[in-house]
Amino acid sequence: MKGGLTFPGGVHPPEYKDLTEDCPIQVVPAPSQVVLPLSQHIGTPCRPTVAKGDTVQAGQVVGDADAFVSAPVHSPVAGKVKAVGLAPHAVLGRCQAVTIETDPNAPDDKAPSPQRFGADFNPETYAPEQIRQAARAAGLVGMGGAGFPTRVKLEPNPEQPKKVLIVNGCECEPFITCDYRLMLEWTDQVIAGVRLAARAAEVERIKIGIEDNKPQAIEAVRRAVETCGMDERIEVCVLRTKYPQGSERQLIRAVLGRHVPSGQIPPAIGVLVMNVATCAALAEAVVLGAPLTHRVVTVTGPAIGAPGNYYVPVGMTVGDLIEHCGGLTERSARVVLGGPMMGLAIADMTTPITKTTGAITFLVDRVVRGDRLARPTPCIRCGRCLAVCPEGLNPTKIAHAVMYEKPDLAEQYYMNVCMECGSCSFVCPAHIELTGYIKTGKILHARAKKRMPP
Ligand code: SF4
Ligand code: SF4
Structure with a gap:
């Protein structure tokens, strides 16, 4: 299956996706503590809504802000607040965070629920404002890396009406396969989220962009779209595999052949772009009322014992995740949050996974540098x-x-x-x-x- 659509420029770095592309999503149990940064999104950081010593329930809000451009933070575990203060953050260095010690006796039953969504799902059961409010209440942000609050993205703007929703299923960074597995394993949930997003943003046309190195995902998504009778409204666009096609501006160029003017954002040309993981989370938020407390993370690279795609509590530290994934197999040259092209190298293994962490890549010298020595x-x-x-x-x-x-x-x-x-x-x-x-x-x-x- 060859895709013809693409954008000008770009490169073809080695893909290295074979390490994890066939690894089904596995649930990671709650760690002994989680560190929840109060800045996991673009916009106003949250204020803590709990204090040291407080008892919290799984799914409880622990940080929020009054500002429109913000998103609340929820605890993925039940337990006791151990600290509220500065903690490591991959982008900011350090930021305010709530640390929660997990109650070992509390049930740890959070698991993905794709079986709750089927071809008979009807998004019209939900009013557009109800969908937008659910996105805000669940603390949804763009999970592809940008972290823009979803409620804000979905808000219709009469001055810049959105005409097309482009769903980003490209995952063009080497090594990363979390979105690929979502499209394969949670297909109906992703499509339910896509339809809810289109309804909330009052968008008529929907295009799902997937690169041609993911034929099984293309097939699964096409089948799901046909089964729910949406094939006239939702188009699956097969794109020629190229990096950085997952970047919003390049994706729009590939799918629509249109250019977002420099310094402007996609709504300026009537386009809304959403990542497949955000769509899946929107479906959970609206239908199940589930806050964004867990996400799928690809743990990969030549230096990790058990590479795979893991359903991870937000706030779990990189160190705890390394331990869960079989530890390091050789001296790691670089621990990168994200992929090797645009990811951020971190040195502090107490850095937590956030809502925007799609992957951790453990690279060694021969892969990191090659002839760059x-x-x-x-x-x-x-x-x-x-x-x-x-x-x-x-x-x-x-x-x-x-x-x-x-x-x-x-x-x-x-x-x-x-x-x-x-x-x-x-x-x-x-x-x-x-x-x-x-x-x-x-x-x-x-x-x-x-x-x-x-
Ligand atoms: S890093 Fe910047 S200058 Fe270099 S190719 Fe990418 S967009 Fe262009
Ligand atoms: S040598 Fe490097 S910097 Fe110079 S033109 Fe070629 S690619 Fe660009």
């Missing part, structure tokens, strides 16, 4: 970095401006349009860490504009 040499002006940049930027010009400490010049080359996908660094024959320079340039530019402390 070679030292950088001067640019040979081959133009490969320009050819692959999905945003049409000139990465070498931006990187050189940063190297010569000219962040304002780098910005004139549209540095802030860069999504840090790493494609330019990946193809550079001179081994220049272009993306690293661009990331540094953004920080320097933000500091120069006094948007960040020194």
